[in-house]
Amino acid sequence: MESIFSGRYVGAPLRRIEDERLLKGRARFIDDISLSGMLHAVFVRSPYPHAIIKSVDVSDASRLRGVVAVLTYRDIAGSIKPWEFEVPSDPMYPLARDKVRYYGEPVAVVVAEDPYLAADAAELVSIEYEPLEPVVDPLEALEKGAPRIHERASSNAVYKKSYKCGSVEDAFSRAHVVVEDELSMERVYAAPMEPRGVVAHYDGEQLTVWSSTQTPFDLRDAILEKFSDPPSSVRVIQPDVGGAFGAKIPTYPEDLVVPLLAMKLGRPVKWYSSRREDFVATVHGRDVRARISLAATRDGKILGIRARILGDLGAYPSDYWLPDVAARILTGAYNIRNGFVEVLGVCTNKTPLGPYRGAGRPEGIFFIERMVDLLADELGMDPVELRLANMVRPEQMPYKNCFGFRYDSGDYPGTLRKAVDLFKVKDLSKWAREERGRGRLVGVGLAFYVEITSGGPFESAHVKLEPSGRVSIIVGSTPTGQGDATGFAQLAADILGTSIDKIEVSWGDTGLIGEGVGTFGSRTMAVGGGAVIKALEEIIKKARKEAAKMLRVGEEELEYRKGRFVARRSPDRIITLLDIAAATGGLEAKVHYDPGRPVYPFGAHLAIVEVEKDTGRVRVLGYKSLDDVGKAINPLLVEGQIVGGVVQGLGEVLYEQIVYSRDGALLTQSLSDYGVPTALDAPARVEVHLQETPTHHPHKVRGVGEIGAIAAPPAIARAIEEALKPLKIRVRKTPVKPEEIHRMLQQAGKEDDV
Amino acid sequence: MSQAPGNGGEAITITVKVNGKTYTHTIPPRMLLVHYIREVLGLKGTHIGCDTSNCGACTVILNGKAVKSCTLFAFMADGGEILTIEGISEDGKLHPIQEAFWENHALQCGFCTPGFIMNLYEFLSKNKKPSEEEVRRAIEGNLCRCTGYVNIVRAAMAAAEKMG
Numbered sequence: 015m016e017s018i019f020s021g022r023y024v025g026a027p028l029r030r031i032e033d034e035r036l037l038k039g040r041a042r043f044i045d046d047i048s049l050s051g052m053l054h055a056v057f058v059r060s061p062y063p064h065a066i067i068k069s070v071d072v073s074d075a076s077r078l079r080g081v082v083a084v085l086t087y088r089d090i091a092g093s094i095k096p097w098e099f100e101v102p103s104d105p106m107y108p109l110a111r112d113k114v115r116y117y118g119e120p121v122a123v124v125v126a127e128d129p130y131l132a133a134d135a136a137e138l139v140s141i142e143y144e145p146l147e148p149v150v151d152p153l154e155a156l157e158k159g160a161p162r163i164h165e166r167a168s169s170n171a172v173y174k175k176s177y178k179c180g181s182v183e184d185a186f187s188r189a190h191v192v193v194e195d196e197l198s199m200e201r202v203y204a205a206p207m208e209p210r211g212v213v214a215h216y217d218g219e220q221l222t223v224w225s226s227t228q229t230p231f232d233l234r235d236a237i238l239e240k241f242s243d244p245p246s247s248v249r250v251i252q253p254d255v256g257g258a259f260g261a262k263i264p265t266y267p268e269d270l271v272v273p274l275l276a277m278k279l280g281r282p283v284k285w286y287s288s289r290r291e292d293f294v295a296t297v298h299g300r301d302v303r304a305r306i307s308l309a310a311t312r313d314g315k316i317l318g319i320r321a322r323i324l325g326d327l328g329a330y331p332s333d334y335w336l337p338d339v340a341a342r343i344l345t346g347a348y349n350i351r352n353g354f355v356e357v358l359g360v361c362t363n364k365t366p367l368g369p370y371r372g373a374g375r376p377e378g379i380f381f382i383e384r385m386v387d388l389l390a391d392e393l394g395m396d397p398v399e400l401r402l403a404n405m406v407r408p409e410q411m412p413y414k415n416c417f418g419f420r421y422d423s424g425d426y427p428g429t430l431r432k433a434v435d436l437f438k439v440k441d442l443s444k445w446a447r448e449e450r451g452r453g454r455l456v457g458v459g460l461a462f463y464v465e466i467t468s469g470g471p472f473e474s475a476h477v478k479l480e481p482s483g484r485v486s487i488i489v490g491s492t493p494t495g496q497g498d499a500t501g502f503a504q505l506a507a508d509i510l511g512t513s514i515d516k517i518e519v520s521w522g523d524t525g526l527i528g529e530g531v532g533t534f535g536s537r538t539m540a541v542g543g544g545a546v547i548k549a550l551e552e553i554i555k556k557a558r559k560e561a562a563k564m565l566r567v568g569e570e571e572l573e574y575r576k577g578r579f580v581a582r583r584s585p586d587r588i589i590t591l592l593d594i595a596a597a598t599g600g601l602e603a604k605v606h607y608d609p610g611r612p613v614y615p616f617g618a619h620l621a622i623v624e625v626e627k628d629t630g631r632v633r634v635l636g637y638k639s640l641d642d643v644g645k646a647i648n649p650l651l652v653e654g655q656i657v658g659g660v661v662q663g664l665g666e667v668l669y670e671q672i673v674y675s676r677d678g679a680l681l682t683q684s685l686s687d688y689g690v691p692t693a694l695d696a697p698a699r700v701e702v703h704l705q706e707t708p709t710h711h712p713h714k715v716r717g718v719g720e721i722g723a724i725a726a727p728p729a730i731a732r733a734i735e736e737a738l739k740p741l742k743i744r745v746r747k748t749p750v751k752p753e754e755i756h757r758m759l760q761q762a763g764k765e766d767d768v
Numbered sequence: 769m770s771q772a773p774g775n776g777g778e779a780i781t782i783t784v785k786v787n788g789k790t791y792t793h794t795i796p797p798r799m800l801l802v803h804y805i806r807e808v809l810g811l812k813g814t815h816i817g818c819d820t821s822n823c824g825a826c827t828v829i830l831n832g833k834a835v836k837s838c839t840l841f842a843f844m845a846d847g848g849e850i851l852t853i854e855g856i857s858e859d860g861k862l863h864p865i866q867e868a869f870w871e872n873h874a875l876q877c878g879f880c881t882p883g884f885i886m887n888l889y890e891f892l893s894k895n896k897k898p899s900e901e902e903v904r905r906a907i908e909g910n911l912c913r914c915t916g917y918v919n920i921v922r923a924a925m926a927a928a929e930k931m932g
Contacts, residue, residue: 029870036878037866039813039853043879046812130798207817207825207879207913256815256879257913289818495877495914650873654915658876661916685822685911693904696917722916 018547018713019645021508021576027650030500031514041254044211044226049282052213053082055272056132057285058122058139059294060114063363063678064148064161067112067121067141075124075138080131083279084139085271086122087111093278094270095240099331102167103361106330108267114143115163115329116365117680118294120267125275125283148363148678152303152326155362163329163361172327173334173359177342177417180352185318189309193389198303198747199377199727201326201672203682204370205690206494208256209292212268213284214276221245223273226255228262228492229532234524236265237273245277252522255494259662260369261296262494263534264332268295293683298672299370300748301326302337302377306344308385309352314395316404318352319345319416321381325357328364336367339374339466342417346382347426347464347616348404353416363678369534371662371723375465380748383461383728387735388744397732398434401462402427421464421614424642424707430462433618433640436703442622446736455625456635457736461728464616467536467717468609468709474530475545477506478602479553479595485510485517487549490530491542492522496655496719498538501647502546505713509550510591511577529606536717537609539647540709545607547712552603557594564589564597613709615716617641619660619725623733630756632668632734638701639725644709644716652718657700659722665691666723667730667748689749782846786811787855795842801835802826804842805852813853813882817911824910827883828852834890836909853882856889864930865889865923874923876914884910888924898928 018024035041072084087109096105104113110121122139126132149155149163155170163170186192213224221244225233230250238244255262268285275283287295302325309318321344325337341357386404390397406413408425415421434440442458449456474490487502499519507514520526533542554574561579562569565587572579579594581587595601622636639656646652669689673681682688708714731745738755741762777797784791786809793808805814805828816838817825826838829851856863862870865885875881884907891898891906898906903924904917912920 029873033870033875033878034862036875036881037862037869037885038857039811039882041813041878043812043815045806045816048807130796205913207823207877207911208815209817254879255877256817257877259913286816289820289823495879497873497876654873654876654919657916657918658914659916661918662913684820685818686820690822690911690913691917692909692911693907693917693921698900698918698921700916700918 018505018509023504023507023514024647026504026648028500028504028648030497031503032497032499043208043254043256044213044224045286047213047224047253047284049213049215052282052284053125053127053279054129054132055275055283055285056124056129056136057120057268058124058136059118060110060121061117062114062143062145063117064146065114065143066146067110067114068144069142070122071140072122074140075135078131078135078138080127081124081135082127083125084122084135090271090274093242093274095242097332101172101331101334103164103172103331104166108271116363117678118365123271123275125279150362150364150674150676150678152324152360152362155360163363170361171358172331172361174357175338176354176356178354179416182318182320182352182354185352186309186320189317190312191310191392192307193385193392194307195385195388195746196303196305197381197384199300199380200748201298201301202370202666202670203293203298203672203688204259204261205688206257206259206261209287209289210262210266210296211286212272213282214273215282216245216277216280219245220247220249221273221277223248223250224253225250225269226262227252227269228258228494228534229265230492230522230524231530231532233265233269237270240270241274249525252492258494259371260299260373260534263369264297289685290683294365294680297368298328298365299368300377301367302340304381306381306385308389310389314393314400314403316348316350319350321355323355323357325359326364326367327359327361328366329361330366331359331361332366333368334359336369336374340377342419343375343378343464344382345416346379347406347462349406349410350416355417364674371659372720373535375720376724376727379463379465379724380727384731387732398430398439398460401430405430419466422709424614424616426616429616429640429642429705430618436640437620437638439620450739455627455737456623457733457739458620458622459729459732459736460618460620461725461732462618463725464614465720465724466612466614468540468612469535470531470537470541470609472531472606472608473541473545474527474606475549476527476604477546477549477553478600479510479591480600481596483512483516483592483595485512487517487519487546488527489519489521489542489546490527490532491538492532493538494533496538497651498542501539501651502543504647505543505546506550509547536719540613540711540715540717541607541609543647543713543715544609544711545605548605548607549603552605553601556601556603557591560594560598561589610710613716615641615643615718615721617721617725619729621729621733623730623737625734625737625755627759630752630759632752632755634664634697634730636699637697640703640705641718641721642705642707642716643718645706645714646704647713647715649704652704653702655718656702656722659720660700660726661691661696663723663726664695664730665689667727667750669749669751671749780843782843784845784848784850786850787852797841797843799842800838801840801842801845802837805837811852811854815879815882817879822911823880824883824887825880827886827910829886829890834887853886865892865927868923868927868930872919872923872926874915874919880910880912884912884920888927892928892931896928896932900925
């Protein structure tokens with residue numbers, strides 16, 4: 015097939031085909047679904063982080079006019095199987111059975127004719143608890159005699175693993191310099207603007223479920239697997255989703271309970287989370303801490319790394335693998351051949367930990383980039399020079415890192431050098447030094463990252479070229495606002511040699527496409543796009559057979575270009591795809607595309623910040639990025655992903671933190687308490703540079719969705735450190751909030767006075 | 769929401785003009801304006817993203833001012849005039865703010881978008897040549913988790929230019 019990069023669409027910054035209905039208020043988000051006779055569910059949640067449920071009395075709630083049902087575990091026990099996890103732990107029941115393990119765990123559900131009534135009735139459900147001592151701090155959870163969260167586990171450290179390479183003892187004994195530090199990324203909340211919700215309808219045969227999810231196929235499978243008496247047919251529809259960022263990957267208790275209610279009650283049921291509820295009922299992210307040592311020679315050669323990574327998994331270890339990813343990406347872009355890392359996943363009485371944009375890579379990259387900066391300071395070396403001296407070199411690619419990740423391709427030192435030029439790092443650093451000399455607290459920070467995309471077993475696509483020339487693309491990918499439909503349409507329009515107006519892209523419906531995987535891990539344009547291309551290639555292959563028959567030439571005689579087959583030796587023999595589609599009643603192909611192996615985007619980000627002396631507030635004055643995303647199918651979408659991710663990363667460094675009280679109550683339960691960045695916090699501009707090292711995918715895409723969230727925290731952290739250079743303050747964790755910086759500034763001021 | 773809740777107090781009859789059309793409904797006193805707009809009038813372009821007036825996804829124009837409709841009771845709008853996202857494009861033609869959002873990739877998931885647009889609708893009608901900083905201040909009460917705001921500000925500036 016001719017290059018897919020020769021058309022007019024791929025690579026163009028086209029405005030999105032998704033937007034018109036969103037702009038007119040005609041989208042269909044979960045709460046917009048309204049069915050005739052629909053009931054409303056409200057969940058009753060535990061006010062204790064750790065307690066035995068002694069009794070539940072639903073009689074007052076049930077008596078309220080308009081209440082249709084009030085259910086507890088006992089009412090659904092025989093109907094839904096609990097979750098069993100891969101690491102030692104007790105099962106998680108969709109409604110708590112006899113014990114609650116986190117503040118907000120669902121215990122009962124009220125169903126009523128209207129949501130106000132359901133909320134009234136939920137207040138009347140009377141639950142007697144016997145509080146147990148909670149454990150909130152993962153380090154305390156490790157202590158002997160700490161409250162045990164799962165009876166089936168021998169300790170709260172339910173996941174333990176280690177990775178090593180080379181000889182770490184030897185490396186540390188040879189070292190001239192060893193730097194050691196403790197670092198952490200605190201617990202955060204994805205905060206998509208749309209909270210979660212579920213609607214279900216059962217017609218006696220088919221169960222239809224709408225869920226604000228990233229994984230409709232998983233949800234369908236979970237219903238079929240966990241319902242002891244599943245309906246004969248289950249269709250899961252992902253409506254428009256108002257942001258997800260990984261937090262809508264898991265299948266949640268409400269995703270199963272609401273459909274069961276619809277089946278039991280014979281009426282449609284809706285649950286739409288309040289924001290307050292979403293804070294406790296939707297997974298939290300990050301919450302990983304590390305103790306790390308780097309061993310190096312005097313001239314800056316990193317000899318070895320030793321680390322302990324500890325992840326706070328919360329009450330249920332559904333995503334125990336998150337700290338593991340942080341551990342295995344820990345060598346970052348550097349060629350470190352001696353290493354040992356121990357990973358611990360610890361249960362505590364908090365909302366379960368789950369994926370959040372980057373899922374392990376932001377943590378690992380924050381840790382290594384902070385350590386490399388620390389080493390540079392210790393050695394008195396330029397951090398850029400130190401990075402260059404230790405980077406994996408292009409001739410080492412593909413490169414298996416110390417803990418087993420195989421980086422596919424790329425020139426890391428070349429990219430860093432290019433970034434230093436493009437960003438004008440030397441001029442900026444000089445400017446910052448001079449400004450600091452005048453008393454302004456400004457700083458420039460740079461970070462380099464490597465990250466992973468294209469995971470998952472496969473992605474599916476079903477493409478139809480109608481006799482009319484219309485093209486229908488149905489994908490297994492499940493985008494939640496990224497704009498991938500536009501990207502897919504660009505690929506298809508160029509490959510088929512047609513106008514983008516002829517193309518319609520659909521997704522997020524198990525009734526439209528039986529199998530699919532979904533959107534997460536920056537895989538959609540890479541793997542989902544691969545599936546679309548594979549389906550289009552198959553259509554062209556089928557068309558070629560038909561064309562050969564119709565033109566009476568051998569298939570190998572035909573050249574395909576922009577929607578036409580031309581006989582090489584008799585160029586007057588031409589037939590278009592459209593003619594073939596019309597003559598054959600349409601052409602279609604259903605495919606699975608196997609990504610084979612992951613790819614690793616990489617690049618450098620730079621932040622320029624100013625710290626306000628009076629308030630400790632950090633302003634990001636400027637931000638620049640150079641990212642190797644492979645082929646950018648639509649640079650506008652790529653830039654949107656990078657900038658959005660950077661501002662999420664900014665929030666994580668400067669404001670965002672999920673806070674629990676010592677006794678396990680969630681203190682941050684609203685957007686007033688939790689610092690999602692506003693327009694006043696975001697940088698005015700982000701200077702985005704793209705670079706393109708091809709990958710094994712047919713369209714050479716590398717992936718972009720999580721880059722900003724991975725690269726921004728270490729870049730901004732370093733910039734703050736530089737701005738506060740006169741104070742010699744280190745940034746060891748995220749967030750570093752204005753009040754903390756203010757305190758440091760005051761402390762430093764006092765010392766000056768002395 | 770069509771059935772009045774049992775214990776919300778005595779029902780109230782209100783008359784409001786929404787997107788140019790006059791409606792009279794009898795509603796429970798505790799019904800929030802956003803629920804009236806969404807569930808009674810069926811105008812689902814106005815969204816609910818929080819319960820503390822932080823996110824601004826529910827922003828509509830009430831009597832010429834951008835308000836967060838999740839923080840008002842429906843009866844408080846009695847006798848008033850409301851404009852929602854569904855009411856700003858004429859004959860299917862996008863409003864310049866909507867057009868500018870599209871051209872500048874100022875939306876991703878689109879959940880917060882109607883709230884931003886309605887807020888800017890009021891702001892740009894009163895500020896013909898705003899600075900970027902003024903735009904940022906104006907939209908501080910609307911949260912977007914996808915775009916990082918850069919393109920939203922760009923879109924607002926472009927819309928201001930177009931609306932002149």
